[in-house]
Amino acid sequence: MTAIALEGVSKVYDNGLLAVDDVRLKAENGEFLVLLGPSGCGKTTILRMIAGLEEVTSGELWLDGECANDLPPWERNVAMVFQDGALYPHLTVRENLAFPLLVAGAAEKGLVDARVQEIAHGLGIEDTLDRRPALLSGGERQRVAIGRALIRGQPAVLLMDEPLASLDVALRSTLRAEIGSLIRSLNVTTVYVTHDQVEALSLADRVAVLRDGAVEDVGSPARVYQDPATAFSAAFLGSPPVNLAWATIWEVNGNGIIVDFGTQQLELPWGDGLSEALTPYHGQPVIVGIRPEALTRSTGGAHGTLLHGTVSSVDYHGHEWLARLEVGFRPVELDTVRTRSRRWTSQHPTAKRRLRFVTGKTQAPAVIPKRRGERRGEHRGANLLIRLDSPSGWTVGHEFHVTVDLPHIYFFDADGIRIDTNSSFPRY
């Protein structure tokens, strides 16, 4: 049964900001769904709507088969882990963990204590049980927050709002692995919000890539990575990022497709469905996406699959090298491709104007801050990024040829929507 379903859910704030735009998402029972996207894309708002902390402006939210739009948070069977933990500072860790059970009316103190002990042991925080949150480290605090969310045994839905964002990097990967294995063992439906694509790909059963309040792509991590539905999704996932460039498609009569980058060309042979999909775009600009791993040093392949360029840099990244090749392509500015207006227009239903206590921010943040080090899918310059196992033979300033692995490049139309896929994965 579907644990969570969002049907055409929108959220409009009082100042007219369209935070979530007609989102359609589902999470099955026991599924780990990750909402991935840059700051301000609406992923946290969606999470808060599932929790009941924000009111759904239009559309329907279904929890466990029941329409939950008007259900207050305390009547929904959800548990939430906040970004900063949100532990009760006046209670010890033990009391923090026991809080949900006591609120639910668990009478037997012995049972509550046993359960607290069990959860604390499972999360490795037994030593901290009698301390106050102020004396804990960031990692310990998050563990307590997770423990508090899980202590009720079987919440229908577990919600996590970037729980690892405030931790340092080393701690992040450790805790991420622990969260992953913990949640898998519990088999509870989880919705996890993050802007880190590594977290998304490693933890998720399914990933939903969000941008400007709408879903760009949704599917299993493998599918979203290998077979992206939009240029934004291709650019957001993957490190190093995918190479994106504008090109024009020319169909040569019955012979194949020429992908014209301006300075160079690729030739696609006729007949593998790819060329058929591209034929309608004759003479039109398209966006071509080539992942760095789809480029290899040329050992003399077919002429139509070769690109050449001057090496501008070879960077050492520890486990691999990244080379940049100047190829003179026109780069794609994703911020200009298919941008969605974030203003509410008369076509959308009116946001309910009511005084809202505590829950429901009726005023959206004025400026959506851009996080440092965060990916917005920009592709700087007309360079190709190539992954190398060894830098031998790659010298800066020399011209090299690279072979493009044709089945593994992506074509998107001028709006960033994928052209050539024939996958039958559900986009929902």
Place this chain on the structure above:
Amino acid sequence: MNQLTIAAVRSAGAGRRRRGPGQLTRRTGFFSLLAVFVVASLFPFYWIVITSLKTPAEIAQGTTSLLPGHMTLSNYIDDFTQQDFIRPLINSVIVSVSTTVLTVVLASLAGYALSRTRIRGKPLILGFVLVGAFFPLLAMVGPLFIVYRNLGLLNSYPALIIACLIYTLPLAVWLLTNYFSQIPRELEEAAIVDGTTRVQALRKVIMPVALPGVFTVTILSFILVWNDFTFALSFMQTPDRYTAPLAIVTLGQSQYQTFYNLIDAAVVIISLPIALIVIFAQRRIVSGLTAGALK
């Protein structure tokens, strides 16, 4: 050149640190100035305390000695037995405690509401509240008197309590609004998602966390109301309703003589609760006013 500069630097620095005659005069000057301030601030109270310990005979003599010749507690006893100071004290306690309780309850609710809701006119509301704090109280006495007289509330506790709320509420609302604003919203949201209703979240999570701020407001309110003279003078007509500061006016006044020793004893009695509160709660008051970060 190097030698010269090094020597110059050394002598300049040493001059500052050397304990020469200049240093000594500066220190004595500083401490004597300090002594002047301390004496000027504390001497009145010291005089009151020793006067309260002097015998009536000594007062009659008009003594000006700095130390009591013969210390006695008879004044304090007389205050309670002959002058019936207990009644005014009880009145003060009733008015102060009632006003404080009302202030805390009302200001907590207001502060919570003002900090959590997003109303368009919020700066205006807060400004208006602050105006109440700075409004001249004497100007309010006349109108209030008339209103109370028409309502038949003169010489009653409620009249004074309501009037004293004017002292305490603006400051309390302002302090508590500030304090509540610093409590992160996520705390209540966490409690709500954990299963409490909004009211339960307020009771179980917010109030305990806000306790330091509420404590500060309680203390400040109590001090403000305890010291009130103007309103008590205006609204309390009969001696059995006088509050303590008011009672002092008629205390120790006989046709022929003013018994300063009795008056001063009463002053000391009145000051005791405030002094004790400030001594023991001083740190709390300061921290509540500066309201540091919670995390």
